[in-house]
Amino acid sequence: MEWKNELTAQLKIDYPIIQAPMLGITTPEMVAAVSQNGGLGSLPIGGLSPERTRELIRKTKSFTSKPFAVNLFTNGVPEYSHADAEAMQDFLETFARDNQLVFDRLSLDALRFYNYKEQLSVLIEEAITIVSFTFGIPDAESMTALKQQGIILVGTATSVQEAVLVQQAGADAVAAQGIEAGGHRGSFLEEAPLPMVGTFVLVPEIAAHVDIPVIAAGGIKSGRTIRAAFQLGAQAVQIGTAFIASHESMAIPSYKTALPKAQVTDSALTRAFSGRWARGIRNQFMEAVEASGLRIPPYPIQHIITAGLRAKAQQADRKEFTNMWAGQASAGAENRSSADILLQFIAQTEGV
Ligand SMILES: Cc1cc2nc3c(=O)[nH]c(=O)nc-3n(C[C@H](O)[C@H](O)[C@H](O)COP(=O)(O)O)c2cc1C
Known part of the structure; x- marks a missing residue:
């Protein structure tokens, strides 16, 4: 060919x-x-x-x-509402405590x-x-x-x-x-x-x-x-x-294991992790942020606010609390x- x-x-x-x-x-x-x-x-x-x-x-x-x-x-x-970002941080503080995670609150004025x-x-x-x-x-x-x-x-x-x-x-x-x-x-x-x-x-x-x-x-x-x-x-x-x-790949072990097993309907578009629409395998974090009813700050604010919590979840290999980006065609992805x-x-x- x-x-x-x-x-x-x-x-x-x-x-x-x-x-x-x-x-x-x-x-x-x-x-x-x-x-x-x-x-x-x-x-x-x-x-x-x-x-x-x-x-x-x-x-x-x-x-x-x-x-x-x-x-x-x-x-x-973009311009963003500090009130929305603080409300999101309040939510993540409680969410982290309820799930034995670590959330370090950020000072919005110091974001780089x-x-x-x-x-x-x-x-x-x-x-x-x-x-x-x-x-x-x-x-x-x-x-x-x-x-x-x-x-x-x-x-x-x-x-x-x-x-x-x-x-x-x-x-x-x-x-x-x-x-x-x-x-x-x-x-x-x-x-x-x-x-x-x-x-x-x-x-x-x-x-x-x-x-x-x-x-x-x-x-x-x-x-x-x-x-x-x-x-x-x-x-x-x-x-x-x-x-x-x-x-x-840098993907954590539990993500690498979940990916090939995901059905074509297991991923969804979400703004929960970063404030921008992205497709990933549904998990507890995505569902909790979406169910909170809070206004999600725009990218890259939400991305930065959630970064520390996601990094800690990754260190502990807890896939339910970090983004597992994946396309619809993830079934059969191989560990090679x-x-x-x-x-x-x-x-x-x-x-x-
Ligand atoms: C985990 C992950 C991270 C991604 N990060 C980027 C990125 O940094 N820059 C970019 O242009 N696209 C990024 N994309 C989108 C890809 O460029 C591409 O459009 C997509 O993976 C193609 O679809 P597929 O996942 O079904 O193969 C990312 C996709 C995934 C799955």
């Missing part, structure tokens, strides 16, 4: 299979394993400090000299946010060749700065309207993220209702409306689904959930090496 196309040439990869950036899950080892075997690994650095960004990039480079993508979050920090613009100089200094972004589009000045370095830019869209904006901003490719996808929605048109379009509908629609290559994301887990994405007009696939249980997972996708696709 012919794997090469316009996008593989641009990205300088052998197979148009992209390991999705997954903040909190993806390690430099995972990225390198995929890139080393001819796919494209993606290193998530959304919201991290410039120092941590550089450290992760250097670590990835120490494992591979092949191209890999670096993934940015382009959100700003890192913006993607603080990371750009690191990406340029480290000679990164591919940058993907989600939650919006970098501003024109940033797009120009990255393009001047010859960096290939990949945006994220969950609707045709978003994909057209990504193309207009000068991106070289667009990831069409269907509603099946695990993790955060990349949606960024605040005034529009949250797009809830499945990959099967979204990919051909976007492919019909943009000239840049389309990458299908959401629900892809096998040779058959990879073939289907190509048939729908995608030039590459971006796969996240199938790598969560891998050896190189990331290289094996990629190589199996390639073999399966060739065998279809």
Whole structure:
């Protein structure tokens, strides 16, 4: 089968299979394993400090000299109600006590946010060749700065309207993220209702409306689904959930065990963990925050407020109290090496 196309040439990869950036899950080892075997690994650095960004990039480079993508979050920090945030902290304090968890209350005035613009100089200094972004589009000045370095830019869209904006901003490719996808929605048109379009509908629609290559994301887990994405007009696939249980993943043991057993109906979209819509396996934390009736502060406020509690739950391997991001197609996700997972996708696709 012919794997090469316009996008593989641009990205300088052998197979148009992209390991999705997954903040909190993806390690430099995972990225390198995929890139080393001819796919494209993606290193998530959304919201991290410039120092941590550089450290992760250097670590990835120490494992591979092949191209890999670096993934940015382009959100700003919205105005938010301090009263809502304090009410949420009150709730979490009680919730933590009732469940033998630790919740450290934060002083809202001291919250520190890192913006993607603080990371750009690191990406340029480290000679990164591919940058993907989600939650919006970098501003024109940033797009120009990255393009001047010859960096290939990949945006994220969950609707045709978003994909057209990504193309207009000068991106070289667009990831069409269907509603099946695990993790955060990349949606960024605040005034529009949250797009809830499945990959099967979204990919051909976007492919019909943009000239840049389309990458299908959401629900892809096998040779058959990879073939289907190509048939729908995608030039590459971006796969996240199938790598969560891998050896190189940071997922805690109980999450890695729960993931392959999850039914297609076990995940849900929630704002409970971060304030942004994201898909994860339902658990006690998600249900309790939603049942509280409280107004959930917007991203990244809720994300930061809940971060400490989630970290402590992870240390104790208590999956009911931390986010278990997962797409609808999580059943059968395997605890194997990331290289094996990629190589199996390639073999399966060739065998279809
Ligand atoms: C655990 C997890 C974390 C994610 N984190 C990011 C991220 O940091 N940046 C990003 O662009 N997308 C992120 N995503 C979304 C993926 O890029 C991709 O759209 C999705 O995984 C594709 O659907 P699938 O999970 O069904 O394969 C994440 C997805 C998961 C499952």
